[in-house]
């Protein structure tokens with residue numbers, strides 16, 4: 001798992017070490033320079049004769065970058081420091097000069113921004129040390145002008161964070177130089193994992209500078225090994241009911257495909273049984289694709305409600321909204337005939353239109369940004385889809401506060417907010433943005449929840465962990481379905497057994 005801590009937590013962890021005189025900046029700068037040397041060797045074979053620009057702002061972030069520049073200059077790299085502020089880390093600047101680095105002071109020569117940007121663009125590596133965890137709001141002044149003039153081109157290594165991102169919330173309030181690599185110190189920061197800033201981070205390298213972070217992380221990212229470690233593997237004493245039965249309310253005569261996709265994914269993820277609830281015509285289509293599916297009512301250990309169901313009750317919903325409502329009542333533990341006590345539920349697509357005012361944490365709502373906006377508006381928030389896309393963490397957290405449910409907000413980075421926990425998963429290739437991919441995710445998640453049904457109802461934070469795990473499996477299966485190429489949603493479902501087998505084989509490897 002990758003854990004990210006807030007700026008306040010990182011500063012609190014630094015404080016006692018700085019007071020004790022521990023040379024944190026030396027450690028950070030040395031690790032940064034070591035990484036840049038490795039990148040230079042990998043990209044152009046030789047370090048000597050290569051050219052690096054160090055963009056340095058007023059604070060300690062600029063200090064890290066300047067000290068790293070000094071190390072590089074001593075190794076034969078031609079280093080140019082570009083200063084964007086009239087204040088700059090004195091020790092770092094002195095070290096860079098002493099090592100033979102050149103200095104361009106943009107604060108003193110603002111008219112040179114464009115020319116300097118053009119020169120910097122031709123360098124082998126650009127170190128972005130304009131601002132780090134001390135950033136407030138969008139990049140301003142010369143730093144903003146320089147980043148805007150630079151645009152795309154050079155290989156960029158961000159120092160601690162890409163300068164100007166919202167370090168705690170992952171927002172991108174203004175111009176930010178997209179990094180190919182981010183070398184971050186002490187611990188990952190939330191904005192490095194969260195969208196949209198996560199798209200500007202490149203490869204993330206976390207450097208240990210000796211900080212001890214003790215409290216719970218602000219944001220986590222599960223890795224495949226985390227999912228492998230908790231996957232329920234059936235034993236000799238298991239049977240289909242202990243494995244977990246998934247109740248599925250999905251599809252209508254207009255959208256039968258969603259039912260097929262969700263059912264296929266649930267079967268392929270290893271459900272003990274999938275019970276399909278829906279109109280006869282759709283049930284026949286589902287059975288034709290997956291004869292394992294059962295259409296008789298009976299016990300269920302998790303519900304999946306809503307894929308391919310329209311948001312409003314009318315003739316076209318084929319009675320699915322009523323079946324969905326019954327499923328949700330059963331998941332609350334209110335309909336004893338369908339579940340013995342409460343069980344988890346995945347609420348997707350049309351199902352989102354009738355979730356009650358307040359939900360238990362074992363209900364996982366799985367909207368994309370447009371659907372989350374609708375959920376929020378129903379709870380009185382005047383919000384647009386673009387607002388959700390600009391600040392996914394903020395709005396997923398708000399939806400969790402308003403509904404009580406666990407929220408899985410879909411996107412290139414999937415954000416999951418549960419009771420006291422947040423996950424940000426970036427496991428899927430962009431090829432997965434295709435119709436039906438969400439139905440497959442709902443089926444995968446339903447099966448994973450059914451396999452740990454009682455635990456999920458008992459532990460308010462567990463639904464979020466399982467949901468993040470489902471995003472991992474979904475993303476890995478998409479990659480496996482066609483590495484580097486287009487994927488069809490049904491192929492993702494078909495790729496789940498192999499994905500799970502590979503995860504399990506990696507256990508203890």
Ligand SMILES: NC(=O)C1=CN([C@@H]2O[C@H](COP(=O)(O)OP(=O)(O)OC[C@H]3O[C@@H](n4cnc5c(N)ncnc54)[C@H](O)[C@@H]3O)[C@@H](O)[C@H]2O)[C@@H](O)CC1
Pocket residue numbers: 014018024025028057058059060061062064130131132133134135136137138139140141143159160161164185209
């Ligand atoms: N405290 C320490 O000793 C350590 C700090 N570290 C580095 O220090 C950084 C934090 O240093 P600071 O607290 O000095 O803060 P930063 O260097 O991140 O930024 C603060 C400076 O940037 C300016 N600034 C803030 N927002 C701006 C904006 N939107 N546009 C333009 N300029 C802006 C401020 O005027 C201030 O001078 C970390 O990100 C990390 O790189 C590391 O060296 C590890 C140890």
Ligand SMILES: Nc1ncnc2c1ncn2[C@@H]1O[C@H](COP(=O)(O)OP(=O)(O)O)[C@@H](O)[C@H]1O
Pocket residue numbers: 368410411412413414428429430431432433434435436437438439440441474
């Ligand atoms: N650019 C992207 N990169 C990776 N995954 C994506 C991207 N865009 C969307 N996804 C994923 O694809 C799925 C799309 O789901 P959804 O929007 O519900 O589609 P549908 O309703 O057609 O099934 C989600 O799991 C989402 O996280």
Ligand SMILES: [K+]
Pocket residue numbers: 061128129130131132158159160161162163
């Ligand atoms: K930076």
